Amino acid sequence: MRNKEVPGGTRDLLPDEVAVKRQMENKAGNLFRSYGYEEVITPTFEFLEVVETGTGGSIREELFLFMDREGGILSLRPEMTVSIARLAATHLQDAGFPQRLFYMTNVFRHVQPHLAQYREFWQIGIELLGAAGVYADAEVISIAINTLREIGLENFKVSLNHIGIVNGLLDSSGLSADEKEHMRHLIEEKDLVELSALLEKAAIDEGLKEALASLPVLHGGLEVLERLPELGKNATASQAAQDLMKVYDLLKISGLSDHVVVDMGVLRGLDYYTGMVFEGYSPDLGYGLLGGGRYDNLMGKFGLPLPATGFAMGMDRLALVLKQRETEPERLLVGGRNYSAVTAKSNELRGHGFIVETDVEGLSKAELEQKITANPTRTLIYVD
Amino acid sequence: MAEYLTIALSKGTLLKPTLRLFQAVGLPIEGVEPESRNMVFTFDNETIKYIMCRPTDVPVYVEQGAADLGIVGKDVIVEQGKDVFEMVDLKYGYCRFVVAGPAVMQGAGLKDLNYKRVATKFPVMAERFFRSQGLQVEIIKLHGNVELAPLTGIADVIVDLVSTGATLRENNLVEMVKIMDSTTRLVSNQVAYRTKHDKIQPLIETIQKTVKGGIGQ
Numbered sequence: 001m002r003n004k005e006v007p008g009g010t011r012d013l014l015p016d017e018v019a020v021k022r023q024m025e026n027k028a029g030n031l032f033r034s035y036g037y038e039e040v041i042t043p044t045f046e047f048l049e050v051v052e053t054g055t056g057g058s059i060r061e062e063l064f065l066f067m068d069r070e071g072g073i074l075s076l077r078p079e080m081t082v083s084i085a086r087l088a089a090t091h092l093q094d095a096g097f098p099q100r101l102f103y104m105t106n107v108f109r110h111v112q113p114h115l116a117q118y119r120e121f122w123q124i125g126i127e128l129l130g131a132a133g134v135y136a137d138a139e140v141i142s143i144a145i146n147t148l149r150e151i152g153l154e155n156f157k158v159s160l161n162h163i164g165i166v167n168g169l170l171d172s173s174g175l176s177a178d179e180k181e182h183m184r185h186l187i188e189e190k191d192l193v194e195l196s197a198l199l200e201k202a203a204i205d206e207g208l209k210e211a212l213a214s215l216p217v218l219h220g221g222l223e224v225l226e227r228l229p230e231l232g233k234n235a236t237a238s239q240a241a242q243d244l245m246k247v248y249d250l251l252k253i254s255g256l257s258d259h260v261v262v263d264m265g266v267l268r269g270l271d272y273y274t275g276m277v278f279e280g281y282s283p284d285l286g287y288g289l290l291g292g293g294r295y296d297n298l299m300g301k302f303g304l305p306l307p308a309t310g311f312a313m314g315m316d317r318l319a320l321v322l323k324q325r326e327t328e329p330e331r332l333l334v335g336g337r338n339y340s341a342v343t344a345k346s347n348e349l350r351g352h353g354f355i356v357e358t359d360v361e362g363l364s365k366a367e368l369e370q371k372i373t374a375n376p377t378r379t380l381i382y383v384d
Numbered sequence: 385m386a387e388y389l390t391i392a393l394s395k396g397t398l399l400k401p402t403l404r405l406f407q408a409v410g411l412p413i414e415g416v417e418p419e420s421r422n423m424v425f426t427f428d429n430e431t432i433k434y435i436m437c438r439p440t441d442v443p444v445y446v447e448q449g450a451a452d453l454g455i456v457g458k459d460v461i462v463e464q465g466k467d468v469f470e471m472v473d474l475k476y477g478y479c480r481f482v483v484a485g486p487a488v489m490q491g492a493g494l495k496d497l498n499y500k501r502v503a504t505k506f507p508v509m510a511e512r513f514f515r516s517q518g519l520q521v522e523i524i525k526l527h528g529n530v531e532l533a534p535l536t537g538i539a540d541v542i543v544d545l546v547s548t549g550a551t552l553r554e555n556n557l558v559e560m561v562k563i564m565d566s567t568t569r570l571v572s573n574q575v576a577y578r579t580k581h582d583k584i585q586p587l588i589e590t591i592q593k594t595v596k597g598g599i600g601q
Contacts, residue, residue, distance in 0.1 A: 115448060159578055190469035190577065193458075193569060216469075217588070219581045263578060283579040286449020 009111070009119025020319050021122065023326050025104050027150045028124050028313075035143055037100040037126050042083040044106075048073040053301050054082030056271035062109040064119075076108035081272070081295065081310060084127045089302035097130025097306065104315075116287045116317050125292070125312030129299065132307035134243055137276040137294060138250035144280060144290055144311045145256045152322055156289065158280045159219070159263035160248065163273050163293070164240025165231070166264070169211055172234055173204045183212065188267040190216040207233075218264035222248055225262070240275075247276055272298045276309065284321045289313055328355065335359030335368045336383030345383045388431045389583050392451035394439035394460075398568055401476040402455050409590045443468055443571065452576035452584065458566040459545055463506045468571040471588050475595055477568035478547060481509065483561040485541035486534050490558045497521060497541060503533030504543040513543070513563050531555040 006012065013021065029039070048065060055078070064076040077083055080103050092099055104124045111117055126143060128136050141158065148156050166187060170180045179202075186195040195216065199209045211230035218224040222245055225231065231238045244262065251260050268277045268291055277293030292311025299306045332354050336342045346358045357378065359368060365382050372380045393402055399418045406413050412427040416434060425434040435451055442456035443466035454468070457477055461470065483497070494517055503524045504510045514521045524539050531551060533539035543563065546552060552559060570591060577584055 157579060190471065190572070190574075193470050193473040217585060219578065219585065261578070261581075281575045281578055283575070286447065286573050286575050288575065 007119070009113035009117075011118060011120075017319065019328075020322060021315055024151050024315055024318055024322070025124065028147050029102070029104065031143065031147055031150050032102040032126055035100065035139070037102040040084065040087060040101050040103055041105070042077070042080070042087055042103075045074045045076050046083060046086070048075045050086055051075045051078065051082060054085060054272060054298055055079075058269075058271055059109070062111055064108050064110055077105075078109050079107050080105060080123060080125060080312065081127060082298070084129075084310075085295075085298045085308070086302050088127075088129050089299055089304035092129075093304050098136070099129040100126070101129065102126040116285060116314075116320055118316060122315040123312045124315060125310060127308060127310035129308045130306045131309070132296065134246040134250060134276075136307075136309055137243075137247045138254070140292065140309050140311055141247065141251060141260075141276075141278055142254050142256055144278070144292065144313070145251075145259050147313065148259075148280060148289070148318075151318060153282060153318070155284070156259060156280055156282045157261055158259055158278050158290075159261050159266045160244060160276065160278045161262065161264055161266040162240040162244040162276050163267060164243070164275060165228075165237045166212075166215060166267060168234045168236030168238075168240060169208060169215075169230060171236065173202070173208055173212075175202065175204065184267060187212070187215050187265055188269070190265055192216060214264075216265040218262070220261060222262060224264065228264075243276065268293055278311070280313070282321045285317060287317060289317050289321070329353050331355045331357070331378045332381050333357050333359065333368065333372065333378045334381045334383065335363055335365075338383065341383045345381065349381070387580065387583075388426075388433045389453070389580060389587075390433040390435060390451045392435045392437050392442045392445040392454040392456075394442055394454075394456050394568075395436050396439060398439065398455060398457065398477050401568070402474075405474065405476075405591070405594065408594050409587070411587075440464070446571050446573050449573045449576060452573050452580055453587075454571045455568060456571060457568050458564075459506070459509075461569060461571065462564070462566075463509045465508065467574060469574055469577055470569050471572050471577075472570040472591050472595060474568040474570060474591070478565070479545045480547075480565045481506070481513075481543060481563035482546050482552075482559045483541055483543055483563065484546070484552050484557045484559050487556050487558050489541070489560060492560060494519065494561055500540040501538070502541055502543055503530050503539035505530055506543060506545075509563070510543040531557060 051063065059078055063078055066074050068074055084101055088099060106120050106122050108120050110119060113119055126140065128140050145158055166184060170183060183198065196213055199213055207230050211228055214227065218227060225241050231241050248260065251257055266277055266279050272295040273293045274296045275294030279288050280290040281288055290311055290313035294309040296307040299308055332349055334342055334346045334356055342358060346356045349356045368380055368382060372378060393399060403413045403416060412430050412432055416425050423436050435445060437445055439456055439460050442454040443461060443464045445451040446454040446468045447466040459479065459481065498519045501522045501524055502510055503526050505526060507523045507525045511523050526533060530542045530544050533542055535555065549559060572584060
């Protein structure tokens with residue numbers, strides 16, 4: 001008998017957990033709407049071709065795949081950005097741009113389940129479509145920070161980077177595409193041991209070697225850029241560094257710089273990022289809370305070549321670091337012998353904003369009082 | 385309250401050289417003895433905590449953030465595949481993963497191992513190695529005394545960690561193929577590296593310099 005099991009990495013959310021989740025969704029949703037973002041819903045599964053067009057196939061082993069009756073391969077969505085790019089390219093090409101969209105949904109990845117990592121998990125996020133440049137980047141990052149604040153997190157940091165820095169440096173190295181990919185991976189994973197072993201053997205310029213070796217550990221304010229003299233010799237990388245500085249300044253103007261650090265090791269796993277990238281962390285959890293960035297080539301793959309940027313945050317992880325829960329309205333239990341009087345009283349109290357349970361067991365006053373003693377979160381209203 | 389830096393230490397043979405290294409880089413080690421039964425050491429003045437772990441548990445403590453940093457062998461990191469940042473090669477605790485078999489197999493190559501039975505304490509690493517070579521083997525997971533497996537006939541060869549090779553020789557086994565070298569590493573939790581960067585990065589740089597200078601070997 002397996003009738004009590006749930007599949008690995010999935011879970012039931014009990015009332016208290018759902019209350020926290022809905023509370024976060026309401027706050028985030030209201031905030032997104034106040035910036036002009038509108039909610040969309042896409043299918044829970046997509047054709048594999050759609051998912052792989054977007055993600056480049058690097059997450060194939062994390063996909064839940066199945067077939068439809070016509071032999072098409074379907075994938076539960078592993079994230080939302082690709083689906084939204086497809087949706088916008090199909091349905092919104094005549095709408096004015098920039099377009100501001102948001103979502104709150106479950107996504108699915110076949111990962112090794114552990115604390116804060118599930119196979120079905122919940123994401124909220126925004127996508128700002130059709131806007132290039134630092135102001136769009138700054139808007140999205142500001143909303144990410146304000147969302148965490150609004151939800152009730154205090155002690156968090158958002159790490160910023162620009163993919164153009166590492167890409168510019170690697171492109172000037174003369175390494176093969178495979179070698180570059182491997183090196184990007186080592187920088188992102190902060191595998192300093194393997195990275196320095198690889199750099200030692202590589203036939204590239206000494207200054208460049210030093211710059212690549214230092215990327216994973218460059219972390220702090222804008223001054224970390226000064227520790228990369230190589231930037232001056234590389235047009236792509238120096239343009240990227242200027243964008244990064246500008247975004248940092250814009251966030252400072254918005255009064256958000258307390259939460260922002262520069263981290264040259266943040267590259268994001270997904271292949272579609274092209275510019276500014278960022279991740280959010282809380283010291284109370286050993287895993288990241290949010291991630292996002294600019295993906296200017298993704299929409300074009302669906303036939304609408306437009307720049308875009310966005311982020312997603314993991315609600316399951318946020319719930320783990322969220323300490324206080326909002327107080328709910330007072331809970332009442334209304335009972336009595338006269339059904340119509342009890343119903344009228346219950347509805348009246350609901351109208352005043354109370355949460356009202358009406359007795360459905362036909363209990364006497366004494367029995368109702370016993371119930372309250374057993375569960376004192378409610379107050380008894382007895383209608384004589 | 386001051387913020388502590390928590391380091392997970394591998395008990396056993398790695399502890400002595402680790403403490404030598406810590407002393408050299410100015411980390412407190414007073415009272416931290418290999419024989420001690422204490423599992424947590426707290427140094428309030430230095431705001432440092434050590435957690436004493438079985439080596440195989442160190443990546444778990446670090447990945448989950450119970451420890452910010454950890455000292456653990458590359459062998460354990462590879463076998464467990466946890467998501468931790470690998471910051472410094474500490475150079476001590478050298479050993480190597482090898483495929484070894486009975487003396488009669490001396491001179492046999494990898495291709496002779498297809499469809500053989502392989503006994504090991506490191507099934508993940510062994511499986512990955514053979515698969516990457518295009519070979520299929522039957523992995524037999526054992527928890528100790530792997531050298532016994534070929535003698536008793538439950539496996540044809542073994543994959544094990546070897547430092548000097550003495551144990552292999554005592555059991556009439558020969559090293560056939562080296563899979564990889566392993567030394568001790570300093571690993572970091574991915575978030576702690578960022579949220580405690582002010583404490584962790586300078587420590588990493590000091591340790592890197594000290595290791596280059598040859599202390600702790």
